[in-house]
Amino acid sequence: xxxxHQILAETLELIEPFNKKGVDVTEATRFAxxxxxxxxxxxxxxxxxxxxxxxxxxxxxxxxxxTVGQLVDALDRLTAGK
Amino acid sequence: MTDLLSKFDPLIQQRDDLLSSxxxxxxxxxxxxxxxxxxAICNGRRTILLGTYNYMGMTFDPDVVAAGKQALDEFxxxxxxxxxxxxxxxxxxxxxxxxxxxxAMDHAMVxxxxxxxxxxIISTIAGKEDYIILDIDSHASxxxxxxxxxxxxxxxxxxxIEALEKxxxxxxxxxxxxxxxxxxxxxxxxxAPLKEMVAVCKAAGxxxxxxEAHSMGFIGERGRGVAEAQGxxxxxxxxxxxxxxxxxxxxxxxxxxPPKFEILRLVCRPYVFTASLPPSVVATAATSIRKxxxxxxxxxxxxxxxKRLHAGLxxxxxxxGTDEPQSAIIAVxxxxxxxxxxxxxxxxxxxxxxxLARPPATPAGMTLxxxxxxxxxxxxxxxxxxxxxxAAGRATGCIS
Numbered sequence: 001x002x003x004x005h006q007i008l009a010e011t012l013e014l015i016e017p018f019n020k021k022g023v024d025v026t027e028a029t030r031f032a033x034x035x036x037x038x039x040x041x042x043x044x045x046x047x048x049x050x051x052x053x054x055x056x057x058x059x060x061x062x063x064x065x066x067t068v069g070q071l072v073d074a075l076d077r078l079t080a081g082k
Numbered sequence: 083m084t085d086l087l088s089k090f091d092p093l094i095q096q097r098d099d100l101l102s103s104x105x106x107x108x109x110x111x112x113x114x115x116x117x118x119x120x121x122a123i124c125n126g127r128r129t130i131l132l133g134t135y136n137y138m139g140m141t142f143d144p145d146v147v148a149a150g151k152q153a154l155d156e157f158x159x160x161x162x163x164x165x166x167x168x169x170x171x172x173x174x175x176x177x178x179x180x181x182x183x184x185x186a187m188d189h190a191m192v193x194x195x196x197x198x199x200x201x202x203i204i205s206t207i208a209g210k211e212d213y214i215i216l217d218i219d220s221h222a223s224x225x226x227x228x229x230x231x232x233x234x235x236x237x238x239x240x241x242x243i244e245a246l247e248k249x250x251x252x253x254x255x256x257x258x259x260x261x262x263x264x265x266x267x268x269x270x271x272x273x274a275p276l277k278e279m280v281a282v283c284k285a286a287g288x289x290x291x292x293x294e295a296h297s298m299g300f301i302g303e304r305g306r307g308v309a310e311a312q313g314x315x316x317x318x319x320x321x322x323x324x325x326x327x328x329x330x331x332x333x334x335x336x337x338x339x340p341p342k343f344e345i346l347r348l349v350c351r352p353y354v355f356t357a358s359l360p361p362s363v364v365a366t367a368a369t370s371i372r373k374x375x376x377x378x379x380x381x382x383x384x385x386x387x388x389k390r391l392h393a394g395l396x397x398x399x400x401x402x403g404t405d406e407p408q409s410a411i412i413a414v415x416x417x418x419x420x421x422x423x424x425x426x427x428x429x430x431x432x433x434x435x436x437x438l439a440r441p442p443a444t445p446a447g448m449t450l451x452x453x454x455x456x457x458x459x460x461x462x463x464x465x466x467x468x469x470x471x472x473a474a475g476r477a478t479g480c481i482s
Contacts, residue, residue: 040446043218047239056252058213059228059235 002079007053008072014048015068027069053079100420106427108438118142119330119458124435130463130470132453133437137410138299138380139458140330140370150331153365160360165192166347169358177368181337184371185306185321189343192335192364194356196295196324197223199334202352203291203320204262205231212258215249217241217274219267219445221293230352233260240267240445243278250286259288265308266296269444269452270403271411273301277312284317289340291320299328299374300381300410300457325367328374333359333367380457384410387455387464394468399481403450413439414451414471421478422449428474434467 002010008027015025018041023034031037037045046057049071055078057065065071101107115123119139120131140146153173163169174192181190193199204227208214214233216224219240228235236253238245246261253259261283263274276292283290294307302310305328309315319340325333336346347353359367385407392407395414403413416422419440426438429451437452444450459467475481 038447043237043239047245050252051248054252056236056249059237 004072004076007075007079008068010052011049011068011072011075014045014052018045025068027067027072029068030066031068031071032066049075055079096419100423103420105423106430108423108426111430111435116141120456120460120463122435124430127433129430130434130459130467132455132459132467133435134456135296135327135454136330136456137296137384137454138328138330138370138374138377139456140328140373143330143370143373145373146330146366146369149369150362150366153361157361159362161358163357164354165358166354171358171361171364173361173364173368174358177333177364177371178335180368180371181323181335184304184375185315185337187321187337188339188341190335190337191343191346191350191353192333192359193353194334194359195332196322196326196334197226198352198356199322199324199336200224200293201227201230202350203322203336203346204228204260205352206346206350207289207320208233208258208260212260213253214260214262215246215253215288216262217264217267219269220262220264221268221295222443224262224264224293241272241274243275243282246279247282247286250282250288253286255287259283259286260291261288262291262293264296265292265294265301266409266411268296268411269439269448269450270413271296271407271409271452272404273297273308273408275312276309276314276318280309280314280317289319290317291322292318293322295322295324295327296409296411298323299377300384305374305377305381325363325370329367329370331363331366331370333363377457384455384457387457387459388412390461390464391453391455391467394464395471398468398472398475400471400475410455412453412455414453416449416451416480419449421480422451425451425474425478425480428477429470432470432474434470434474 012025053075065074113122113124119136119141122129122131157171161169178190178192200223208231210232212233213236214228215236217240218237236249238249266273280290292309297307299305301308309318320336320338323335325331388407388410392412401415422438439450439452441447
């Protein structure tokens, strides 16, 4: 099972192709406000994250995730035991 | 005091900007007279209707109208009651029998609208521990059904069989799963690969719900929809449909085979806590559904109309939602909302009504002029329609 640093690094890599604004991404970066992603971009990105980590991030969970750090925490929990 | 309506300021501004340019409001059209399923009077002008979902043209069918009048005389104007209290008349049972016969399924439950059918069935059958896996382009009523319930929601990319399969495999094998698909997606008029998708769902032990609102009466040998056309209707657990398209009135339904289905009548809140359809509506619906069983000629003519309009619009240089006509919906892609609204108005001035569709109803932020054909559009009308598109398209610079 990957540790949190690994998860963060992989997540940042997955964000880059969608980082059209060239935002300097940190754990505090917010998907909607800072990266200005619309719902379709979110879908594409979430699909890539799900495939990379072999997990499901339900819309119920997505509603609670605003920042990169929160996503990494969620992935840390979801991949625990894998 | 905080004005709670201030959250709509951006939309108010967008509308003001659009209307201040002198355009007719595309969302406030009034039909002064309706002459037939294909012609109405709008702004004093005779207008061909090409955006009504009245696919089979049943709204003025003499038998349908007569059944409605008779029910109005015999049973009054309304039931004033819930289906589970004083709102079930013989007519409600008769229309449910007609649906069971039409689909050859064991159970039928009629709701007051199609929206409520999705809202009720989806929110009731999928509980907190269950998963709903749905196509990202699903209709608002499906999303609202998810929002009303407590299930875990997993969307997948539109019509992507592999994306659906991957997600199903990642879910706990023992968890309850409901996959929600549509036969025809109403914005672009494209059809789902139900044959492959339903097989994937069954392999994963998921129940399948298919919304066939835009295919009933038209697609499939007996008009049962895309699931019938692709040979998988027996593996579909719930079919959702509406009376407000091919049937030609208003109302919604779910038909189903699983033996415990009838209990939903007691636990489905959008079914219990609302008034049932008026007797005249269920009488027109039952008559129309029974006539739709035997409408092969009309189905064939509707296909001809759809193919001809699709080919003609492409030839004129319009970009369309699908490469081939897949349903009776043909979506003309507009570059932006302003051009779309201008083209919509130019068509109305020519004497043609289509639907202007824009985000958030449309996928990928598209602006669409959505055309839906009717089995009663004549060959001459389809010719006229193409002429109007040519003139309006050139006037607005959409085509050269």
